[in-house]
Amino acid sequence: MGTSPPPSGHRNPPDWAPNLPRLGTPLGGSTFLLSGRSGSVHGVGRERTFATTQAAAAALHSRSCRGIVGALPFDLDDPAALWEPADLTVSAQPLAPAAPPQRRSVTVLARLPEPAEHQRRVGEIVARIRAGQAQKVVLARAVQLQVDEAIDPIALAAAFAGGNTANNAFAVALDAAGERYAGQWLVGASPELLVRRRGRSVQCRPYAGTAPRSPDPVVDEQRAAALRSSAKDLAEHSFVVEYLRRSLAPFCTTINAPTEPTLLSTGELWHLATPISATLADPATTALDLALALSPTPALGGTPSAVASEMIAHYEGDRGFYGGAIGWCNSEGDGDWVVTIRCVGLAADLHHLTAWAGGGIIADSDPAAEVAETTAKFATALRALGADPETVAP
Numbered sequence: 037m038g039t040s041p042p043p044s045g046h047r048n049p050p051d052w053a054p055n056l057p058r059l060g061t062p063l064g065g066s067t068f069l070l071s072g073r074s075g076s077v078h079g080v081g082r083e084r085t086f087a088t089t090q091a092a093a094a095a096l097h098s099r100s101c102r103g104i105v106g107a108l109p110f111d112l113d114d115p116a117a118l119w120e121p122a123d124l125t126v127s128a129q130p131l132a133p134a135a136p137p138q139r140r141s142v143t144v145l146a147r148l149p150e151p152a153e154h155q156r157r158v159g160e161i162v163a164r165i166r167a168g169q170a171q172k173v174v175l176a177r178a179v180q181l182q183v184d185e186a187i188d189p190i191a192l193a194a195a196f197a198g199g200n201t202a203n204n205a206f207a208v209a210l211d212a213a214g215e216r217y218a219g220q221w222l223v224g225a226s227p228e229l230l231v232r233r234r235g236r237s238v239q240c241r242p243y244a245g246t247a248p249r250s251p252d253p254v255v256d257e258q259r260a261a262a263l264r265s266s267a268k269d270l271a272e273h274s275f276v277v278e279y280l281r282r283s284l285a286p287f288c289t290t291i292n293a294p295t296e297p298t299l300l301s302t303g304e305l306w307h308l309a310t311p312i313s314a315t316l317a318d319p320a321t322t323a324l325d326l327a328l329a330l331s332p333t334p335a336l337g338g339t340p341s342a343v344a345s346e347m348i349a350h351y352e353g354d355r356g357f358y359g360g361a362i363g364w365c366n367s368e369g370d371g372d373w374v375v376t377i378r379c380v381g382l383a384a385d386l387h388h389l390t391a392w393a394g395g396g397i398i399a400d401s402d403p404a405a406e407v408a409e410t411t412a413k414f415a416t417a418l419r420a421l422g423a424d425p426e427t428v429a430p
């Protein structure tokens with residue numbers, strides 16, 4: 037994916053990155069930042085808050101707003117944090133950390149659930165899948181963390197970016213979602229592009245199928261090769277690609293996806309990913325319309341979607357914003373939405389955090405391996421926090 041043009045109709049400062057908003061400015065509760073390969077999109081101020089996703093989509097269609105930024109929850113019936121910023125700026129420069137992540141001591145306050153319970157749940161879901169109740173379910177667990185020094189969400193987003201523009205780093209104030217989220221933030225770096233729309237061109241880059249990286253290059257290569265030929269991971273991945281093909285079909289005239297996924301890596305993990313490109317049938321369909329139609333994919337939900345969502349609610353309860361999408365859409369309907377993974381929820385006191393990690397479960401998943409996979413996924417947040425990934429190991 038090359039550099040994409042900035043959303044039109046907004047000013048384009050030559051060098052935005054050095055002027056990162058700092059905490060304590062009046063912008064805190066309405067800051068949106070998404071930074072990746074095509075640069076950084078930064079919403080400041082809040083002109084209008086949308087009570088529902090439908091209201092936001094309608095405002096874009098009626099051309100009565102200049103653009104929308106924010107976060108979609110995992111369950112689209114839950115409150116979203118969507119608003120029209122007073123200003124939306126784009127910099128060609130992606131966010132870069134000022135320095136390596138500051139070393140922090142991170143205390144684990146709770147594991148929700150304990151890894152042994154997560155393993156038991158995975159075993160139960162495998163049995164339910166084998167009994168024919170579903171084909172794939174993505175089960176997640178969370179860890180609650182505490183740090184001594186208050187966290188600056190923008191600096192943490194820069195640490196999540198880690199200098200790698202393939203990581204879509206983000207910091208999103210959640211105040212627009214209502215009282216329950218006052219002062220809270222969502223901060224992370226997602227490798228997974230839910231959807232990008234530029235004119236009639238649509239792109240998705242789903243991820244599913246995972247192996248941990250190794251510092252030893254030979255072992256690292258072996259793990260990548262094993263992932264590429266893992267029947268279990270290829271099957272897990274195929275549910276997501278099939279779902280996207282089906283879900284894009286009503287909106288698109290052409291849909292192109294390679295028959296085999298490619299291997300992509302983050303600093304901590306290898307993944308199977310498929311770059312999908314499509315052409316919109318109706319140019320009135322906005323990036324937000326597409327995000328609402330696609331989220332959550334079986335990379336976070338499962339197959340069939342409704343059954344998987346019921347199982348997820350049963351085992352995990354309310355996921356809030358984890359597993360949803362964060363992004364922006366301008367008045368032309370162009371925009372980017374990334375899947376809300378590899379992230380933390382930061383409490384209003386800026387000292388308490390929740391990190392989430394999930395994994396796709398199919399009929400031949402191994403419950404102990406699924407616990408290990410979630411532990412490996414937590415490493416992204418721990419590295420950004422400047423903590424030892426072993427901090428959350430079972």
Ligand SMILES: C=C(O[C@H]1C=CC=C(C(=O)O)[C@@H]1O)C(=O)O
Pocket residue numbers: 174176228243244245246307334335336377378392393394395396413
């Ligand atoms: C659910 C997560 O990852 C998804 C994205 C990539 C690979 C995944 C997997 O291999 O299970 C998950 O579908 C997460 O990071 O919490």
